[in-house]
Amino acid sequence: MSRLVARRDPAVKLGVALLLSLVLVLVIDPVTPLLFIAAAWIAAVALGGVSAGAFARTLAPLAVVALGFVWTNAVFAVPAPDDTVWQLGPFAASASGLRFGIGIGLRGLAIGAISLAAVRTSDPTRLVVSAIRNARLSYRIGYAMLAAYRFFPIVGEEYARIRLAQRVRGVRPRSLRSRASATFGGIVPLFADATRRATRIAVAMDARGFASARERTYWRATPVTAADWVFALSCLLVTAAILAAGVAGGWLRLWNGRFSA
Amino acid sequence: MTGAFAEIAGLTLRHVGRRAPALRDLSLRWERGERLLLLGPSGSGKSTLALLLDGVIPHAVEAHWESGTVTVDGTDTRAAGLASLSSTVGVVFQDPETQLVMLEIDDEIAFGLENHAVPRAAMAGRIAAARAETGLDGIDLPIARLSGGTKQRVALAAILALGPRGLVLDEPTANLDPAGTREVLAAVARLVGDRERSLLLIEHRLDDVLPFIDRVAALDAEGRLAFVGTPREAFVDEMARLEALGVWIPQLRRLAALLGSDALPRDAADAAELIAERWPAGATATVNTRTSGASVVRADAVGYRYPGAARAALDGVSLRVDRGELVAIVGANGAGKSTLGLALAGALEASSGSVRRDGRVAYVFQYPEHQFVSRTVTGELRVTLRARGLDADAIERAATDLLDRAGLRALGEANPFTLSHGQKRRLSVATALAADPDGLILDEPTFGQDERNAGVLLATLEDLRADGRAIVTITHDLALVADHATRVIGLDAGTVAFDGPPAELFANDELLARCSLRRPAIAEAFRLAHARRSEVPSLIGLAAVRTALR
Numbered sequence: 154m155s156r157l158v159a160r161r162d163p164a165v166k167l168g169v170a171l172l173l174s175l176v177l178v179l180v181i182d183p184v185t186p187l188l189f190i191a192a193a194w195i196a197a198v199a200l201g202g203v204s205a206g207a208f209a210r211t212l213a214p215l216a217v218v219a220l221g222f223v224w225t226n227a228v229f230a231v232p233a234p235d236d237t238v239w240q241l242g243p244f245a246a247s248a249s250g251l252r253f254g255i256g257i258g259l260r261g262l263a264i265g266a267i268s269l270a271a272v273r274t275s276d277p278t279r280l281v282v283s284a285i286r287n288a289r290l291s292y293r294i295g296y297a298m299l300a301a302y303r304f305f306p307i308v309g310e311e312y313a314r315i316r317l318a319q320r321v322r323g324v325r326p327r328s329l330r331s332r333a334s335a336t337f338g339g340i341v342p343l344f345a346d347a348t349r350r351a352t353r354i355a356v357a358m359d360a361r362g363f364a365s366a367r368e369r370t371y372w373r374a375t376p377v378t379a380a381d382w383v384f385a386l387s388c389l390l391v392t393a394a395i396l397a398a399g400v401a402g403g404w405l406r407l408w409n410g411r412f413s414a
Numbered sequence: 415m416t417g418a419f420a421e422i423a424g425l426t427l428r429h430v431g432r433r434a435p436a437l438r439d440l441s442l443r444w445e446r447g448e449r450l451l452l453l454g455p456s457g458s459g460k461s462t463l464a465l466l467l468d469g470v471i472p473h474a475v476e477a478h479w480e481s482g483t484v485t486v487d488g489t490d491t492r493a494a495g496l497a498s499l500s501s502t503v504g505v506v507f508q509d510p511e512t513q514l515v516m517l518e519i520d521d522e523i524a525f526g527l528e529n530h531a532v533p534r535a536a537m538a539g540r541i542a543a544a545r546a547e548t549g550l551d552g553i554d555l556p557i558a559r560l561s562g563g564t565k566q567r568v569a570l571a572a573i574l575a576l577g578p579r580g581l582v583l584d585e586p587t588a589n590l591d592p593a594g595t596r597e598v599l600a601a602v603a604r605l606v607g608d609r610e611r612s613l614l615l616i617e618h619r620l621d622d623v624l625p626f627i628d629r630v631a632a633l634d635a636e637g638r639l640a641f642v643g644t645p646r647e648a649f650v651d652e653m654a655r656l657e658a659l660g661v662w663i664p665q666l667r668r669l670a671a672l673l674g675s676d677a678l679p680r681d682a683a684d685a686a687e688l689i690a691e692r693w694p695a696g697a698t699a700t701v702n703t704r705t706s707g708a709s710v711v712r713a714d715a716v717g718y719r720y721p722g723a724a725r726a727a728l729d730g731v732s733l734r735v736d737r738g739e740l741v742a743i744v745g746a747n748g749a750g751k752s753t754l755g756l757a758l759a760g761a762l763e764a765s766s767g768s769v770r771r772d773g774r775v776a777y778v779f780q781y782p783e784h785q786f787v788s789r790t791v792t793g794e795l796r797v798t799l800r801a802r803g804l805d806a807d808a809i810e811r812a813a814t815d816l817l818d819r820a821g822l823r824a825l826g827e828a829n830p831f832t833l834s835h836g837q838k839r840r841l842s843v844a845t846a847l848a849a850d851p852d853g854l855i856l857d858e859p860t861f862g863q864d865e866r867n868a869g870v871l872l873a874t875l876e877d878l879r880a881d882g883r884a885i886v887t888i889t890h891d892l893a894l895v896a897d898h899a900t901r902v903i904g905l906d907a908g909t910v911a912f913d914g915p916p917a918e919l920f921a922n923d924e925l926l927a928r929c930s931l932r933r934p935a936i937a938e939a940f941r942l943a944h945a946r947r948s949e950v951p952s953l954i955g956l957a958a959v960r961t962a963l964r
Binding site: 277299300314317318321345354356358367 | 509521524528573576759761785797
């Protein structure tokens with residue numbers, strides 16, 4: 154039960170996520186995105202085998218961005234007269250701006266949650282191979298993505314190591330300016346390092362015929378099965394149910410082309 | 415063994431953006447089924463040769479092909495396609511992290527098959543065969559969780575699946591701990607035992623490979639062929655010539671030479687026979703383990719956990735390092751050696767316990783580039799000298815002196831990133847010495863160095879130690895431990911498994927296994943010889959042999 158979503162074809166999941174994102178772009182009320190976030194949570198955590206903590210952690214940075222949306226819209230939206238909710242120094246938040254901000258902030262978070270549910274419930278190799286074979290992703294880009302996936306943690310460790318090395322040398326930034334130059338100073342060796350690593354891995358791939366491949370075969374079988382179509386259909390049914398509930402409950406609001414609500 | 419598997423004729427090749435050719439007028443035959451060892455000082459073009467043989471140069475990496483030809487399996491590599499070349503010759507490179515592409519073992523082995531459009535139905539059999547040949551049966555962890563030695567065997571399996579007739583291994587053990595090195599070289603020895611495949615091996619740890627090598631070729635620093643011949647010709651008849659090139663010489667051969675023999679022992683058992691025969695009665699070396707008793711660094715129950723890590727990198731480590739000591743820290747990759755070094759230097763704040771330093775402690779990182787903060791070589795030294803609070807005149811005087819001692823005088827205005835391996839290492843040590851430290855901690859100081867550069871560095875460390883400073887070196891090089899360390903600390907999963915004289919560690923099989931170590935060839939030979947003739951002392955390294963025979 155808990156691996157139900159994880160077993161589905163990753164390309165199908167990504168396709169569904171893309172479709173739902175397009176639907177969500179039109180939604181500006183706060184309740185509908187909340188329901189989508191709940192659905193994504195259930196799909197990833199209850200049906201996808203992703204741990205709740207891990208899912209929350211990957212969602213956290215998006216939540217910060219969403220709060221930014223709320224703030225900008227509340228404060229910088231064109232204010233209607235007598236619409237001020239609160240005042241903080243030079244900043245005045247308007248009620249309509251705040252509502253709009255919360256709506257699109259949650260919308261962004263919902264799109265993020267759905268995409269993350271699709272990615273986090275998928276084995277990375279299967280995700281890339283399925284995207285290559287079922288969604289016409291170029292294999293050059295696909296394998297570059299896999300290499301990057303292996304690479305990022307290494308680059309992070311490498312940067313920490315370089316900063317440590319430079320601190321040991323007595324580069325201890327005090328002022329903001331020297332801190333900026335120290336950060337930059339760490340980037341030069343990091344770039345030298347990353348370039349060297351990337352070159353080496355490219356050479357190693359070519360040495361195994363990657364550059365010369367005219368047509369490739371694949372070891373991983375990635376068939377899209379009836380179960381995958383049933384899954385896609387279920388997602389659409391859930392979407393329809395959420396939208397219908399919004400209409401019945403009267404909270405669903407779609408974007409009308411203006412930047413306030 | 416009839417006919418050449420590969421033939422290089424009159425080749426001169428220059429890398430893009432370089433003025434000097436990487437290889438000059440090189441002619442070399444690699445016979446069918448032959449196991450050829452390629453030696454050369456760092457920067458002599460060994461890796462370039464590896465890339466030429468499987469067609470990566472010129473098909474995927476461009477270079478100025480100034481003259482000559484490379485023929486592999488009867489075809490000119492410039493005329494053949496990369497697809498056929500890359501299945502004829504397979505290459506395993508130095509660093510497992512930059513040659514494995516996929517996340518799982520089977521995907522990794524399949525990667526080359528996929529590129530060569532092998533039908534899916536044929537893959538399972540070839541993957542299983544490649545796994546069996548490299549001893550990977552039944553291992554199903556993600557690649558990220560494998561040890562370095564196992565990762566290199568995956569790299570080996572991945573090229574074997576393509577059915578190559580030639581294997582080129584470019585320092586496949588350089589990044590591995592002693593146990594991983596043995597694991598990989600044993601797998602290689604099995605693969606080429608029947609001479610069905612030709613092998614070209616670039617390797618520093620010669621004692622492990624000598625038993626399965628047919629011929630030796632050596633390049634000089636300018637990329638010319640300096641020597642080609644049998645191992646016997648290389649290491650016995652022409653040993654002085656190879657030494658002059660700065661390449662590594664097998665330790666067991668050096669031992670035989672010290673015993674006045676012109677034999678080339680194939681392994682420790684061979685050498686043991688020689689020792690038992692020739693060891694002069696009464697010759698022995700007493701090890702001086704007396705220290706000054708004044709500590710420079712003292713760790714008390716130090717623990718350290720990296721943020722987000724599941725287990726502690728260090729757990730209750732207590733030790734002290736005194737003036738006049740050269741302490742080696744050894745253990746498996748990931749046992750916490752570097753973390754301990756950083757904690758001792760004060761670069762990492764211990765999560766628990768305490769570190770006390772009496773005096774200045776400088777740290778030299780494994781990759782010198784990481785420590786460079788300046789645009790010029792002299793600038794690197796000035797940064798440290800200025801931090802010591804010297805005035806301008808004193809800084810310039812000290813910088814000039816340090817450059818002289820590091821042999822970098824002519825390169826004072828050069829960019830540190832453009833230096834050679836050996837020069838970078840000397841500069842990073844010089845910058846540490848610029849701090850006039852009481853203690854010096856070095857992470858893998860001989861990594862990637864040829865024998866000459868390593869020798870110069872070790873002599874410097876010995877001088878500093880004799881001068882009353884404390885030296886700590888983190889290393890996988892157990893010959894270095896045997897010859898230079900006054901004490902060795904063995905780490906196992908973040909705890910101190912051993913702290914004592916190297917001879918005691920090398921006598922203990924259980925401890926060696928626990929710390930992913932293995933007895934160095936010289937120590938093994940003396941152990942076997944001692945068993946045969948009890949008056950032979952159990953020496954562990956060439957330095958002790960020299961002392962005993964003096």
